Amino acid sequence: MDKLHIETPIFESYTLNNKLGKRIFFKMDCFQPSGSFKIRGIGNLCQTQAALGAKHFVAASGGNAGCAAAYAGRQLGVPTTVVVPETTSVAMQERIAAIGATVKVFGKVWDDSDVYARSLAKKDGAVYIPPFDSPSIWEGNASIIDEANNNMHEPDAVIVSVGGGGLLCGVMEGLERNDWKNATVFTTETKGAASYAAAVEAKELVRLDAIASIASSLGAKQVCSAALDWSFQRDIQPLIVSDVATLEACQWFLDEFGILVEPACGAALSAVYHEHESIANAQTVLVVVCGGRGMTLDKFNNYCEQLL
Numbered sequence: 001m002d003k004l005h006i007e008t009p010i011f012e013s014y015t016l017n018n019k020l021g022k023r024i025f026f027k028m029d030c031f032q033p034s035g036s037f038k039i040r041g042i043g044n045l046c047q048t049q050a051a052l053g054a055k056h057f058v059a060a061s062g063g064n065a066g067c068a069a070a071y072a073g074r075q076l077g078v079p080t081t082v083v084v085p086e087t088t089s090v091a092m093q094e095r096i097a098a099i100g101a102t103v104k105v106f107g108k109v110w111d112d113s114d115v116y117a118r119s120l121a122k123k124d125g126a127v128y129i130p131p132f133d134s135p136s137i138w139e140g141n142a143s144i145i146d147e148a149n150n151n152m153h154e155p156d157a158v159i160v161s162v163g164g165g166g167l168l169c170g171v172m173e174g175l176e177r178n179d180w181k182n183a184t185v186f187t188t189e190t191k192g193a194a195s196y197a198a199a200v201e202a203k204e205l206v207r208l209d210a211i212a213s214i215a216s217s218l219g220a221k222q223v224c225s226a227a228l229d230w231s232f233q234r235d236i237q238p239l240i241v242s243d244v245a246t247l248e249a250c251q252w253f254l255d256e257f258g259i260l261v262e263p264a265c266g267a268a269l270s271a272v273y274h275e276h277e278s279i280a281n282a283q284t285v286l287v288v289v290c291g292g293r294g295m296t297l298d299k300f301n302n303y304c305e306q307l308l
């Protein structure tokens, strides 16, 4: 059966080529039909579950995982419920509903929505769809590197944002299965949402008390253990950028390509647009442009007014 995600192009940044004297390649997953890379992993999981007879998908997410589950459900003809916390904007609720999912508002924070979603999924034939912690999700996300491998040589560095770590686990699996053995992986998170950097530093999972960043899609208080395990097997260097830096990077990317992405994605873009010192020695860099639908022009302008 056909995959639910599309093969995305790789765009080279000529602005950055001129400025840094390096080749910077953007893997444009902002073009996915659900608005972010998440359809790769969640699409793979939903497809597998539909083949096993799933009658109903239930996800908890006020963001891109919700959009991806809704899209997968629609394409597979499986009714889908997305539970969102009260903090989810009406615009996002409407977007998920427009794709075709039933939206239920439950809980003050995501953790409460998630408990409710898991309880709904106890019904016969219903399947809970997690946002990042599942081998099927990692396997689907790994297709980013399969595609890149068809289009370019192994770069010196790969840059990838981390929320709960599902994207990172996919990228790592993709590097392995395509024999990209030498690239240094730089993870990006914003200050206030850096649960991966904290775990790598402590060499064990760390639970943040609270999330304090505009990059809401990176706001997992704790990463999955598989993401930490990869840091013991391969050179992964966590970078932390400020909210201001991620917003500036979003603005530069908008100027260069005419595309507005979320701060979660801007964090990865910032590593190249701000020429982070740790990539100084890399001549070729692949940046995973993870995308994100949670941004509107109004919201972006408000952030810029407040922070820049």
Ligand SMILES: *Cc1c(COP(=O)(O)O)cnc(C)c1O
Pocket (backbone or CB within 6 Å): 036, 038, 063, 064, 065, 131, 132, 161, 162, 163, 164, 165, 166, 167, 168, 217, 218, 220, 262, 264, 265, 290, 291, 292, 293
């Ligand atoms: C979910 C998401 C991330 C983080 O992915 P994880 O698998 O949770 O690490 C980053 N950027 C965007 C736009 C996302 O939607």
